[in-house]
Amino acid sequence: MDTFFISHGSPMTSIDDKLPARHFMQSWQKNILPTKPKLILVVSAHWETPEPMVNIVDRNDTIHDFNNFPKVMYELEYPAPGAPELAKRVRELLNNAGFNTKEDKRRGLDHGAWVPLMLMYPETDIPVCQLSVQPEMDGGHHYNVGKALAPLRDEGVLIIGSGSATHNLSISEPEDGPVLPWAIEFDTWLKEALIDQRHEDVKKYEEMAPGAKMAHPWPEHLYPLHVALGAAGEMAKAELIHHSWALNSSLSYASYRFTT
Template sequence: MLPSLFINHGAPTLALVETDYTRFLKETGQRFTPQAIVMFSAHWEEGVTTISFAEGPLETIYDFYGFPDALYQITYPAPGSPKLAERIEGLFQKAGIPTERDSKRGLDHGSWIFLKHMYPDANIPVVSVSVNPFLPNEEQYRIGEAIRGLGADNILVIGSGTTVHNFNYIKMGQQHPEQWAVEFDDWIVDKVEQRDVDSLVQYDRLAPYASRAVPRAEHFVPLFHAMGSSDPAASKPKVLYRGYEYGTFSYSCFEF
C-alpha cells in the first residue's frame, strides 16, 4: 500500500544541484518503487480536470526561461500510460467530476525536476492531471478523494507544489526563513498531522499570513489532491522534509 505525497518541485535549477533536499528526494525514491505515478502539478492549469493520455516517451517541457543552458539539455523521457489514464478518467466520472483528455501533454518542470532525482532512470509511467486553482478548496479535496485507493495497486499519487510561494517576498541569498513563513507552515503542519481537513479547506481564512504565503492557489491545491487521494485509515499524515530557501520559499513535503 503506497501513501500519497506532497512534494515541493523547487526552482528549475534544482535539477542541476546536489543539496540536502535533493538527497532527500533520492532517498524518498528509494523508499517507494511504484508501478506508475499520478502527478498533479501546479504548472498544468486547466478549467476542466484534464488527464494526459500521452503514451510516451513523454516530452520534457521547458516551461521557464533565463536559466543556464545545461537545464535545456536535460530530458526525462518517462513513459505514459493511457490504460491508467482511462482508469483515472472512470474514477472521476463516477464521482461526477467532469474531465477532458490531452493526448500530447508531457512533463512540465513541476514534475520532471524532482522526478529526475527520485527516479533518475525515467522508467516509471507517469500520468499527469491538471489543476484548477479557482475551485473551492472542498472541491480540490474531492478531486483527490475520487482516486483514493490507487495506492493499494502500487500507484503513487504525487501533488507537486509548495506551501509558501510568493515571488514578491523572496530574499535572494537568504537561507534563514522569515518568521511569517514559518508561522504559516507551522499552522499547515499542525492541521496536516491532525488530518484536520475542515480547518485546512479554510486555510485562506484561518491560517496566519495566508494571503501572503499563498497569493494564488495553484501551488497549494496539489496538497489537497494528495491528501484527498490517501486512505485516512491506512496511516497518519507526517512531515517528510522541511526547509527554506530565499527567506520564504518553503520546501515542506508531506506523506499521507
C-alpha cells in the first residue's frame, strides 16, 4: 500500500464546488486508489499532543473544529466506524520503536480527517483511526514515527498524512491576486526535494527551505507529510498527484503519493 500526504486546505473544501481540490478528492477512488483499503490511519494536523496518541472508539464522532463558517458545515457528519484493533497495533509498533504512546477513548475525527475522507470515501464503510502530531518535536521525529508504522502498509492499511503544503492564515491578499512569492518558493522547494528523494532536507525543512517560516509559522500542518514519507521507507519515490491554490493565493493544496 502506498502512503499519501493530502493538503486538506480550508474546511470549505467540504462544500465549495469551485475548489479544484474538492474535485480531486472526489475522484480518489477512480483516479488515485481504485482498490479500497481495509483500514485507514489518518495523521491529522489538527490533533496536537505531547506524545503520539491514537483514538480508540467503536464509532467516530464528527468534530466541527472551526468557527464562523456556513451553518450547513456544522450539520455535516462522517460517522465512520472506529478501528480499535488498528489503534492497538499502532501503539504496539510505536512502543516497540521507543515512543511513549497514549490513547483517547472518546475523540472522533477532526476536520483534517473527515473533510478529505467524506469526499474520498463517502460510503463511510472503512474503519478509521486517527493519530496525533507533536508540534514541539521536529520533522525527524515525525519521519521516525512513520518509519515505525511501515509494517501497516503490508496489512492493508492506508496511511494518510493530512495537513497543508503551505499554511499561513495570517496573510491577507485579494482572493484573485497572484500567488505570493514566498508560497511559490516553499511549495516548489518541497516538490523538488521530495521528487529528488532529498529526505534529509525535508526532515530539516526549517533550515533548508526558502520561506519556511512564512509558509509554516507553526509546523503542525507539515508534520503529517513527514509521517507519510517515513512510512514509505528510505527509498520512497514521491509523485505530485494534485496541485492548486486557494485562500488569498497562499494556501497550497499540493498532495503527494509515496511509493516504495
